[in-house]
Amino acid sequence: MFYGPVQCPVSGAVEHEMDHVFHARLAESVPIEPNRAEVSALRWVGEAQLEALQRSGMITPWFAMILKRVRWSK
Numbered sequence: 001m002f003y004g005p006v007q008c009p010v011s012g013a014v015e016h017e018m019d020h021v022f023h024a025r026l027a028e029s030v031p032i033e034p035n036r037a038e039v040s041a042l043r044w045v046g047e048a049q050l051e052a053l054q055r056s057g058m059i060t061p062w063f064a065m066i067l068k069r070v071r072w073s074k
Helices: 047-056 061-069
Strands: none
Touching: 047 061
């Protein structure tokens, strides 16, 4: 869990919230059906692809901050 306040490095917006991060290992054949009002797109990526997305700026600033703080279990 992460507790605010946290300032977005891009917009400067400050949020006071608690974010829950869930991590799971699933086979690519497992269907994921997110709420489309909440999620516009998703895709499977490996660690190298995730690092490349982070370097490219193609993920939200909030997710980038979470990635810096979380140690993904292996």
